[in-house]
């Protein structure tokens with residue numbers, strides 16, 4: 001179970017983080033003249049952190065956001081291989097904490113030691129997803145099949161056929177291609193019970209297609225709402241709707257703001273998300289405009305978890321998360337057209 005912090009303790013953690021952050025020259029300047037946030041209105045008066053600031057000031061372009069020397073750390077990238085790549089540095093201890101939280105989220109959706117988990121996430125390019133997959137599967141104590149999505153889809157299918165995973169983790173796009181190929185070759189996965197996806201949204205049409213290809217018995221679940229900068233921002237219980245997440249309040253402070261009116265959104269009102277990670281001290285992330293919109297439903301969850309429910313309502317900007325990377329919307333549209341063309345081909349063939 002995830003710990004739940006009340007408002008006072010959330011503020012106390014956030015204040016401690018604010019004090020640490022001022023050791024970094026960037027935050028020293030940014031908060032110059034801001035009094036220590038002793039209440040929520042002072043907290044909300046702190047200027048938000050923009051993606052451009054993060055890009056300009058993150059190591060190795062500059063060391064201005066670090067509160068300590070870049071030693072004993074892991075570097076990951078939140079960017080695509082082209083365009084605006086941005087790097088994230090975490091101490092090994094912070095990385096471990098990020099992975100602990102992710103593992104907790106995976107346990108909640110029912111992955112356990114008796115599972116065989118195919119890690120079909122993308123490795124390389126400093127992306128954290130495949131390595132993170134390794135860490136969380138290890139923490140759960142499941143059998144790990146580190147296959148990756150970096151090899152031809154035919155080879156992925158061959159490994160899966162041989163080892164018969166009970167759980168597969170990847171991007172929706174890979175599951176589409178895998179389902180295509182399984183349908184074409186008449187391959188089934190009788191032991192597969194869970195597909196965990198990350199990085200992109202999975203539409204009902206895609207879910208249907210994936211089930212048709214990989215097995216009707218399969219449950220399909222979002223792995224978590226997460227980012228390389230801030231780590232786990234939302235986890236799902238078995239009662240959550242597809243785009244609904246519990247916020248891990250002991251790890252993440254999420255505010256929904258009406259940025260135009262400069263006021264917090266009401267419960268049930270959609271606003272822009274500002275994210276503060278309460279654990280990351282080496283390069284603090286405070287009131288970061290992550291680029292997503294959402295609303296706190298304000299309703300208790302039937303599962304009994306007191307951590308609040310956040311409904312995601314799409315991107316605030318013009319780019320889209322893909323595989324832990326940011327790729328411009330134009331590229332995503334090209335992928336979608338490719339996938340739609342394949343689905344159409346298939347239904348035409350079936351109709352014939």
Ligand SMILES: [Zn+2]
Nearest residue numbers: 237301303305
């Ligand atoms: Zn719940």
